[in-house]
Amino acid sequence: MCGILGIALADETCPVAPELCDGSIFLQHRGQDAAGIATCGARGRIYQCKGNGMARDVFTQQRVSGLAGSMGIAHLRYPTAGSSANSEAQPFYVNSPYGVMLAHNGNLVNTVSLQRYMDEEVHRHINTDSDSELLLNIFAAELEKHNKYRVNNEDVFRALEGVYRLVRGGYACVGMLAGFALFGFRDPNGIRPLLFGERVNENGTKDYMLASESVVLKAHNFTTYRDLKPGEAVIIPKNCEKGEPEFKQVVPMNSHRPDLFEYVYFARPDSVLDGISVYHTRLRMGTKLAENILKSLGPDEVDVVVPVPDTARTCALQCANVLGKPYREGFVKNRYVGRTFIMPNQKERVSSVRRKLNPMESEFHGKKVLIVDDSIVRGTTSKEIVNMAKESGATKVYFASAAPAIRYNHIYGIDLTDNKNLIAYNKTEEEVAEAIGCDKVIYQSLEDLIDCCKTESIDKFEVGVFTGNYVTGVEDGYLHELERVRALNQSNKTDVKSEVDIGLYNAADY
Ligand SMILES: O=P(O)(O)OC[C@H]1O[C@H](OP(=O)(O)OP(=O)(O)O)[C@H](O)[C@@H]1O
Ligand SMILES: NC(=O)CC[C@H](N)C(=O)O
Ligand SMILES: [Mg+2]
Incomplete structure (x- = not known):
C-alpha cells in the first residue's frame, strides 16, 4: 500500500524537492521499503533519487539538493508484486515518448496477459517484475499511438482511456511528462485513494498537490482539496502559474468501492479518505x-x-x-x-x-x-x-x-x-x-x-x-503466478535484494 505524492509549484524558480521530501515523511506509514523522488527542471530534464530504505535515509540533504525543478513526484514503496529489490523502487521512467515518470499505489491483477501484450504486441522491454513498470509502459505505448511531435491534454486523456481499457486492478497514480505536466488518475472503482488540492500563494498564484492521504495536503497548506473520483484524471501544466489544471472523467465510474483495509489499518487516523x-x-x-x-x-x-x-x-x-x-x-x-x-x-x-x-x-x-x-x-x-x-x-x-x-x-x-x-x-x-x-x-x-x-x-x-x-475479479492463473514469484524470491538463500538488485539507474553510493 504505497504512498504517492505530486507537487507543481507556480514559481518555476523554486525547487520542489524539499517539499516532496517533507511530504513523504507524512506518508511513510504506507511504505517503508523504498523511497523515491523525481523532479522535472529546465528544458524538461528529469532528476531522480530513489532506492531501498526509509525516506529519511534515501533523501539525504545532498541528494535532495541535486533535484532541480518546480514540479515533481514521490513514492514510498511497500512491495506487492515483484520483489523488494532496489531496482523496483519508484518512480519508474521511460524516455519514449516525450519522457514519462510514474509512481503507482496499488496492484494490477492481469499482469500475466499484460506482460504478453508488452512482449508480443508493442515490443517494449520490461526490466523488472514490478507491475508498476508494466503500467507505465502501457501508458507510454498508448501515448505513442498518436505519433505526434508535441503532446496535448487531449492526447494524455486518450492514452489514459487505453490504460483503463487494458489494465485491471487497483491503481492510484501520479506521473509527469517531461517539460509538460504533472498528472494523476484513479482506478474506476476508486479502490486506492488519491486527492487533489491547491494552495494560494501570497501573490495570488496557485500551487497544486496530488497525494494518497489528506493529511499531507493539510500539513502543507493545500487547504482546498478533494478526492479524485474513480475513473477520473487530472493534468496540471508544468507552468501552472499560466495554465489551470484540467480534470476529466476518463471512463465512467464503475462502482465506488474504497478498500476497507485503509480504514482498518493502512491510513493515518488524521486522514479523511473519500x-x-x-x-x-x-x-x-x-x-x-x-x-x-x-x-x-x-x-x-x-x-x-x-x-x-x-x-x-x-x-x-x-x-x-x-x-x-x-x-x-x-x-x-x-x-x-x-x-x-x-x-x-x-x-x-x-x-x-x-x-x-x-x-x-x-x-x-x-x-x-x-x-x-x-x-x-x-x-x-x-x-x-x-x-x-x-x-x-x-x-x-x-x-x-x-x-x-x-x-x-x-x-x-x-x-x-x-x-x-x-x-x-x-x-x-x-x-x-x-x-x-x-x-x-x-x-x-x-x-x-x-x-x-x-x-x-x-x-x-x-x-x-x-x-x-x-470487485475486479482476477484473471486466470494470476494468483498462481503471484505465489510462484513469491516462492522464487523466498527460496533465495541469500538476501533477494542482492541477487536481483542490479538496476539500470543504480548510483555508486547506494
Ligand atoms: O497478524 P499480523 O501479521 O502480525 O498483522 C497484524 C498486525 O500488524 C499491524 O501492526 P504494525 O506493527 O504493522 O503497525 P502499527 O504499529 O501501525 O500497528 C496491525 O496493526 C496488527 O497489529
Ligand atoms: N503497495 C503498493 O501500492 C505497491 C505498488 C506496486 N505494486 C509495487 O509493488 O511496487
Ligand atoms: Mg499493529
Missing part, C-alpha cells in the same frame, strides 16, 4: 467491538483493556469506554521500530515485534486481559503479544480484532502473503485462538465493520480480503 474520517471509523469500530464482546464475555470476565500499539489505540480506547473497563497501555512501543506488518519478510517481522513492543508487567499480573488489535493477519503480532501477556502473569487473555477474520489474499496493493500463511486460513475462531495461544478470539463482523465506515454516498467497499470476492 469523505470518511479514518479516526471516526476507528472509534466506531471500538464501539461495535465492545457491543460484540459483551455478547460473548460476561461482565466480570475482563479486568483491563490493552491496545496493541499503534494502530489499534483509537479503537481500543473507545472499546474500553463502552465496556466500562480501564484502558491501560500494557505494551510500551519502541518508537524507533517501524510498522511490522509491512516489512518485506517474515524473519524481520517476527524479530521486530519483540523489539517493538515490551510488556508492562504490572498491567498483566493476576489480571484478565482483553487485548485489542485492528486486525490479525499472519498472527505474527498476536502470537508474540499473547505470549508476552502470559509471561507477565495474565490469568486470562482474550484477543479482540476490529476487523473480521482475514482468510484471503489482498490483491490490490497489500502483500497479504498467500492464503496459507494467513493465521485464519481454513480455521474456525476456536482454532485461531489455539494457534495464537489465547483463551478466546473475538472478531468484528463484516457487516458491523462496513456500518462503521459507510456514509450516505459510499456504502460499498472492496472487501475481498474477508470474502474472497474481488
Whole structure:
C-alpha cells in the first residue's frame, strides 16, 4: 500500500524537492521499503533519487539538493508484486515518448496477459517484475499511438482511456511528462485513494498537490482539496502559474468501492479518505467491538483493556469506554521500530515485534486481559503479544480484532502473503485462538465493520480480503503466478535484494 505524492509549484524558480521530501515523511506509514523522488527542471530534464530504505535515509540533504525543478513526484514503496529489490523502487521512467515518470499505489491483477501484450504486441522491454513498470509502459505505448511531435491534454486523456481499457486492478497514480505536466488518475472503482488540492500563494498564484492521504495536503497548506473520483484524471501544466489544471472523467465510474483495509489499518487516523474520517471509523469500530464482546464475555470476565500499539489505540480506547473497563497501555512501543506488518519478510517481522513492543508487567499480573488489535493477519503480532501477556502473569487473555477474520489474499496493493500463511486460513475462531495461544478470539463482523465506515454516498467497499470476492475479479492463473514469484524470491538463500538488485539507474553510493 504505497504512498504517492505530486507537487507543481507556480514559481518555476523554486525547487520542489524539499517539499516532496517533507511530504513523504507524512506518508511513510504506507511504505517503508523504498523511497523515491523525481523532479522535472529546465528544458524538461528529469532528476531522480530513489532506492531501498526509509525516506529519511534515501533523501539525504545532498541528494535532495541535486533535484532541480518546480514540479515533481514521490513514492514510498511497500512491495506487492515483484520483489523488494532496489531496482523496483519508484518512480519508474521511460524516455519514449516525450519522457514519462510514474509512481503507482496499488496492484494490477492481469499482469500475466499484460506482460504478453508488452512482449508480443508493442515490443517494449520490461526490466523488472514490478507491475508498476508494466503500467507505465502501457501508458507510454498508448501515448505513442498518436505519433505526434508535441503532446496535448487531449492526447494524455486518450492514452489514459487505453490504460483503463487494458489494465485491471487497483491503481492510484501520479506521473509527469517531461517539460509538460504533472498528472494523476484513479482506478474506476476508486479502490486506492488519491486527492487533489491547491494552495494560494501570497501573490495570488496557485500551487497544486496530488497525494494518497489528506493529511499531507493539510500539513502543507493545500487547504482546498478533494478526492479524485474513480475513473477520473487530472493534468496540471508544468507552468501552472499560466495554465489551470484540467480534470476529466476518463471512463465512467464503475462502482465506488474504497478498500476497507485503509480504514482498518493502512491510513493515518488524521486522514479523511473519500469523505470518511479514518479516526471516526476507528472509534466506531471500538464501539461495535465492545457491543460484540459483551455478547460473548460476561461482565466480570475482563479486568483491563490493552491496545496493541499503534494502530489499534483509537479503537481500543473507545472499546474500553463502552465496556466500562480501564484502558491501560500494557505494551510500551519502541518508537524507533517501524510498522511490522509491512516489512518485506517474515524473519524481520517476527524479530521486530519483540523489539517493538515490551510488556508492562504490572498491567498483566493476576489480571484478565482483553487485548485489542485492528486486525490479525499472519498472527505474527498476536502470537508474540499473547505470549508476552502470559509471561507477565495474565490469568486470562482474550484477543479482540476490529476487523473480521482475514482468510484471503489482498490483491490490490497489500502483500497479504498467500492464503496459507494467513493465521485464519481454513480455521474456525476456536482454532485461531489455539494457534495464537489465547483463551478466546473475538472478531468484528463484516457487516458491523462496513456500518462503521459507510456514509450516505459510499456504502460499498472492496472487501475481498474477508470474502474472497474481488470487485475486479482476477484473471486466470494470476494468483498462481503471484505465489510462484513469491516462492522464487523466498527460496533465495541469500538476501533477494542482492541477487536481483542490479538496476539500470543504480548510483555508486547506494
Ligand atoms: O497478524 P499480523 O501479521 O502480525 O498483522 C497484524 C498486525 O500488524 C499491524 O501492526 P504494525 O506493527 O504493522 O503497525 P502499527 O504499529 O501501525 O500497528 C496491525 O496493526 C496488527 O497489529
Ligand atoms: N503497495 C503498493 O501500492 C505497491 C505498488 C506496486 N505494486 C509495487 O509493488 O511496487
Ligand atoms: Mg499493529
